[in-house]
Amino acid sequence: MDETDTQIVDRVLAGETDAFKQLVSRHQQLLYDLSFRLTGNATEAEDIAQAAFIKMFSGLSSYKKELVFKNWAYTITLNIARNRLRRKALLRFLPLGIFSPANGDDDIPVQEPVETGSSPDARLDAKNMRFSLESAISGLPEELKTSFVLYHLHKNPVQDISETLGITPNAASIRIYKARERLAKELAPKYPEYFH
Amino acid sequence: MKTNDLEKTFDAVCGNIPLKEPRDLWPGVSLGIKERRQHGRPVKTLWAVGFSAAAVLIVLSIPGASESIKNGIKKLFSSAYSVQLGNNAAASGTLLSADGELKEIRSGDMLLEVRVTSISQDKAKIELSVLHTGKQADGSARKLMSKPTIIVMKGKSAEVMVTNNQGLPVYKLKMTPTETDPAAYTGTLAPIPPVSN
Numbered sequence: 356m357d358e359t360d361t362q363i364v365d366r367v368l369a370g371e372t373d374a375f376k377q378l379v380s381r382h383q384q385l386l387y388d389l390s391f392r393l394t395g396n397a398t399e400a401e402d403i404a405q406a407a408f409i410k411m412f413s414g415l416s417s418y419k420k421e422l423v424f425k426n427w428a429y430t431i432t433l434n435i436a437r438n439r440l441r442r443k444a445l446l447r448f449l450p451l452g453i454f455s456p457a458n459g460d461d462d463i464p465v466q467e468p469v470e471t472g473s474s475p476d477a478r479l480d481a482k483n484m485r486f487s488l489e490s491a492i493s494g495l496p497e498e499l500k501t502s503f504v505l506y507h508l509h510k511n512p513v514q515d516i517s518e519t520l521g522i523t524p525n526a527a528s529i530r531i532y533k534a535r536e537r538l539a540k541e542l543a544p545k546y547p548e549y550f551h
Numbered sequence: 552m553k554t555n556d557l558e559k560t561f562d563a564v565c566g567n568i569p570l571k572e573p574r575d576l577w578p579g580v581s582l583g584i585k586e587r588r589q590h591g592r593p594v595k596t597l598w599a600v601g602f603s604a605a606a607v608l609i610v611l612s613i614p615g616a617s618e619s620i621k622n623g624i625k626k627l628f629s630s631a632y633s634v635q636l637g638n639n640a641a642a643s644g645t646l647l648s649a650d651g652e653l654k655e656i657r658s659g660d661m662l663l664e665v666r667v668t669s670i671s672q673d674k675a676k677i678e679l680s681v682l683h684t685g686k687q688a689d690g691s692a693r694k695l696m697s698k699p700t701i702i703v704m705k706g707k708s709a710e711v712m713v714t715n716n717q718g719l720p721v722y723k724l725k726m727t728p729t730e731t732d733p734a735a736y737t738g739t740l741a742p743i744p745p746v747s748n
Contacts (some may be wrong), residue, residue, distance in 0.1 A: 384573060397571075400573070401579075408580040489568060536557070549564060
């Protein structure tokens with residue numbers, strides 16, 4: 356059976372510093388992905404995720420085990436990302452086209468999923484749809500975007516999202532709902548087959 | 552489109568969106584941790600360990616508001632105490648303080664600041680600050696370890712938990728004041744054995 360995050364935290368606190376590497380390995384993709392979707396910049400996202408892990412390590416002794424480690428990690432990452440966005444005023448001026456195929460995903464290669472059993476046209480359509488959706492997500496207000504990403508992309512339950520964001524489950528559900536409404540409204544004219 | 556349908560639609564279309572893959576962040580994280588250590592950040596952690604490890608036993612005995620001074624303007628508290636840190640010899644004495652006056656008790660590097668305040672005929676407030684003195688890594692001369700405050704109901708036992716900076720309970724302060732008893736306002740602050748996980 357895999358070691359739980361809490362068990363790893365205990366080992367780190369007992370002096371096994373290198374055990375923290377396992378926590379980094381487990382959570383780096385989610386934290387990086389969230390940071391990237393908030394900033395739209397691979398280098399910035401990497402920096403935020405790294406800073407979050409360093410902060411986690413420094414504050415590991417204050418980690419309360421009744422919290423899910425992943426949620427705690429999300430919260431720290433979000434705080435760092437928000438502070439940086441606020442400082443750089445990136446939040447309001449994020450270009451909507453940062454996820455467009457022309458710009459690519461910065462210098463990080465992303466393996467494209469292959470939809471087997473569909474025609475080339477259908478695959479192209481799905482790919483375009485994906486880019487349009489990512490672009491639309493990037494244009495959401497930060498509050499809605501974070502909730503949407505945590506729910507639909509990272510597949511977290513509403514309860515965990517509410518814990519991460521420090522809001523009620525109802526408030527988290529409302530944010531996700533509003534995000535879906537906005538995205539559907541934006542995407543429906545171009546993709547009526549999805550959002551009829 | 553109904554909410555449930557919309558949720559299902561987004562579940563489906565988002566399923567095609569791969570999460571962004573970072574390069575291995577550990578080398579950068581590891582480096583950052585080392586840099587922090589070099590800059591003295593783990594002082595707090597060392598403190599937590601050091602303070603928890605030190606078997607600090609503080610016995611505070613406050614015989615109570617002995618009497619009112621002229622016209623009842625001020626009350627005097629006569630507090631017998633003993634402080635023991637680790638294997639050091641216990642320091643003991645009697646602390647006389649006016650109502651609300653801050654008094655200090657020293658034992659080795661540890662400094663206890665005690666303020667006893669009468670709240671009413673039935674209650675007294677005891678404020679305790681546990682400080683470590685000496686040159687601190689951050690350049691300061693003292694560091695506050697914990698600062699419990701307790702409102703004591705005369706004749707009833709009361710207690711307050713003292714935690715270290717990891718949020719773990721380290722000491723429990725118990726007080727049972729009894730106004731009619733000559734040895735009233737007795738209290739102990741005793742270490743709690745660490746909980747093994």
